[in-house]
Each structure stands twice: as C-alpha cells, then as structure tokens.
Amino acid sequence: MSELHFYNSYTRQKEKFEPLTPGYAGLYVCGPTVSGESHLGHARPYITFDVVQRYLKHLGYKVRYVRNITDAGHFEEEGREAIDKVGEKAKLEKLEPMEMVHKYTSLFHYGMRLFNNDEPSIEPTATGHIIEQITMIETIIDKGYAYEVNGSVYFDVKKYAEKYPYGKLSGRILDDLLETTRELDGQDEKRNKVDFALWKKAPAEHIQHWNSPWGEGFPGWHIECSAMSSKYLGETFDIHGGGMDLLFPHHESEIAQSTIVHGHPPVRYWMHNNMITINGKKMGKSYNNVIKLSELFSGNHPILEQPYHPMVVRFYILQTHYRSTLDFSNEALQASEKAFRRLWEAYEILQKITHPGNADAANAELDKQVTNWCNEFEEFMNDDFNTAKVIANMFELAPVINGIKGGQVAANAISAGTFELLKRTFKTYLEEILGMQPLAAQQSGSKLDSVLSLLIEIRKDAKKRKDFATSDQIRNKLAEAGVMLKDEKDGSVSYTIE
C-alpha cells in the first residue's frame, strides 16, 4: 500500500504528504479575480485542485478547502471606466464595483457547478477582510519590514532578503531583480524596485477605497491571500495551490509577508498547475487569446468548431498531468469527447451487468490483470495525482467490460470478488475522485421514454416482417432528431440522446 506523494514546488521534488494535524488537511487555492469572465485557462486549477481535494477526502482526511474571491483592487470592466475621469456621470452610468463583482462571481460559480467542482469549505472575499489585511500590514511596519510613503505602504524586500531566503520558491535572484529596468507605477516611491505594495493610496476618483491608518486606499494584491489563508487555515498550513504564473511575484510575496508577521513560512507544500496553451502560447488576457467558459460551452467563438460539454473539458484536462502544459485544439477536445463517451458507456454497462458468482476465475491471467489495473488506481493517484494514468487504466478495463457484455469475454472469466472490486473501484475513481458525470441524464420512465419505447416496438415488428425500409426510416429519423438507436446482441434495443 503506497502513500500519497506529490511535487512540492518549494523544494522542487516529490515529497510524502504529512499533514500538520493528523487526519486533517488544509488547502488554500488562489481564486478568481472577479472583474471579468473566467476562461478555459482558469478552469485548469479549479478542476485540478478539486480532484486534489476529492482525493484527500477519499484518503480519509477531513479537508478544509479555502478558495478566495479577489474582489478588491484596481478594477476596470470592458466598456466602462473604473475611474470616473469626467466626474460628472450620473450614478447609474458609473461602474459600480459591487455590481460588477457580483455579476462575475455568479458567473464563476455557475461555471464551477457545470464542471462538477465541489464547493470550497470557505470562499472568503478580499473586501470582506480589509481589517485583517490592515492589521497584517501594521504588524509588518512594526517589525520594520515595511514603510509608508505618501499614503502607500511598501514591503522592504531588500531588508527581508538579508535574513530570509527571498526568491527560493520562484528561483529568483535578488540582484537580478534589482537590475530590472521595468517602469512600474509608484516606482519612484519605493526604496528599491523589488519592493511591492501592501497598501496603495487611492486617487480621489478611484472607485474602490477604504479608510486606513495611511489614509484612503486599497490593499495590495498579495496581502489578501496571506490574511485569509492564515485566518482560516492557521499561521502554518498544509497545501497552497495555484497556477504556475502566480509563483512570482504573488506567492513569493505571500511567503515574505507571512514570514515577517508569523515568524515562519506559511506553507508546507506548494502546488502549481501548468498553463493551458493555444497554438503553443499561454492562454491569457494579455495575449488576447482567451476562450471564455460560456463561449466554450456554447461553441460561440471563431476558433471553436463546436460546443464542448463541461464534462468533456474536465475529462480533457484530467487526461493530462497537471504539471504539463496542455495545448488547446478542436481536434484534442473532439478526441476527448469521443473517448469520454466510450468510457462512460462502458462504466454504465459495468453497473448493469451481473456476475455468475463463481469464486474462482476461469481466466486466471485476466483476473490477475484486472485486479492489478484496479489496484494501480490508488498507486497512480498517490504518485503526484496522476489522473492521466488512472484514465489510461480505465481504458484498459473498458474492453473487458464491453467484452463481458458482448460475449467476447466469458462472464466467469474473472471471479466474483474481482468483479466487485472492478465495479467498486471504477465508481469510486470515475465519479467520486475524478468527479465525472454523464453528458446527458438518461430519463427512463419519462414521457419521452414511453414514446421511444413505442417506436422501438414498431421497428421491431417491421424488422420481423423484414420490412427494413420502415425499420431504417425509424432509426434514421430518430438519429436526425438526436436519438441514436442501438441493436443489442440479445435482441433488445437501447438508445442514447445527444
């Protein structure tokens, strides 16, 4: 029996997972900035860490999964100005931050539900934790690692680096960073270019601002995660996850802030998922190459050849290891759709077929192989959450299942015990751990079902009379309407609805 190991970005190696408190696991994942609609790239971390969270629960841990909503900062929405430069617009014409934040938060939650992601245990908002953030900043100032200039507060990275390993997580070298020639906002206020903002003074016309010891302003980007993670998971917690693009400066800054406030690093295991690319380039708003989730699901985007079901997208993402880049293409999504349909069908067949009950396997070799494939599921997940390999094994098992149904494999080939193992393991991993659901709910017993049963009966009669014109017409017309009929080996007929 193996134990859970996964790659820790901080130490750059796979490590055995040992929670801080036995039996409990704390997980923090950087959530969305709700100033715009989520796109395909955003789907990856939330699906990845949903599976992480599901697997931890499967292993018996009580999991507290915290994923924040970033709803504070310097916001703009397309077509509407965040800063009211004119200053004369009517109230309802101006961008109301709360309105925008509410809209995109709802949209985000909708997407998460379609992906069948479990809800986090706590989903704290940045605006709901302004006081916690201010308190942290005050502590950092008191300890001498931050300074105020003109109503803004900056973290003194150079001083921090004298005592602590700044740059360890992201592989940065401070001297290199000091030579950066980038022009950034507020650069002249900082003691060093590498310093980052803890609190930013808000210009009078800025839409979001709060009162603070340093005047009206808003919190820096990094401090919210430090404040909320420590509040809900403790000064030290188990796992912090997010996209690789957050390694620097976001997560590096989180470590620095928390280390000063609490006297030690905040996180034991850092996990980072890789990016989704399109034509080899990262999907991101700065590249102008995003496919929003609503576009993906509706197919309403120039490069999409068809709509893609959320479960197809989830499957496509889980077919690749989370630390590899994943390149988007219609071809790849379509391959995933076909593969998933086939796999799910085999899974449904498995739940329906019965086993003759023989305690000994007629085909010892196959029996052993099936047992092995099933047992490997856990082994693969324990090795850095290798969902790709889990799925590969499911496809090894699918022909066995289909073969039993189709008669190519004898029903007694595997033992009753192995059959039960197969049935149980498949369900656990496909539904509970990978979190997959059927593309369309079958509605047996519904009115449509009665109608289809009637048509199927008529077609059966026609076939008996060798009236193939009629039987084929029924089949073809139903296919046009999106109902696929399938003549089974035993003479029965089943259908699937597109």
Added chain:
RNA sequence: GGUCGGAUGGCCGAGUGGCUAGGCUCAGCUCUGCAAAAGCUGCUACAGCGGUUCGAAUCCGCUUUCGACCUCCA
C-alpha cells in the same frame, strides 16, 4: 538580457536506465438484414550530435528549437 521548463508515432498525450501507457485518427477482420456500437488485429515514436552504460526515449554535455516567469495573469 536573467531564471526556469519543454521538444515523444498522423494528432493529443503518459512515462522514465532494460518488460517499448492510453486516447483519437486510419486500415483490415468478427458480429450484424444493413448501419451504429462493441470486440480483435495492424500502424513501434521518443528534436539533432556526442558521451556514460552490457543496455538510454529515460543519465551527462553541446546544438537547434518552443515556451513560461521577470508586468495584471490560473
């Protein structure tokens, strides 16, 4: 420019010192009134050049090339 990470069969993608995943596509076969589905079979790849080794896609070096981060970013 600095740091880091990739280059795998027609396509997507695991893997990692010997046993050469998996999916999709394609071809053939079985079953079938026909079709679909399903099953079976075939397609043997690891950017290039050196090196280490009995043995390398897997380790080391160099080259070519792509990308990520260094700025908001999942």
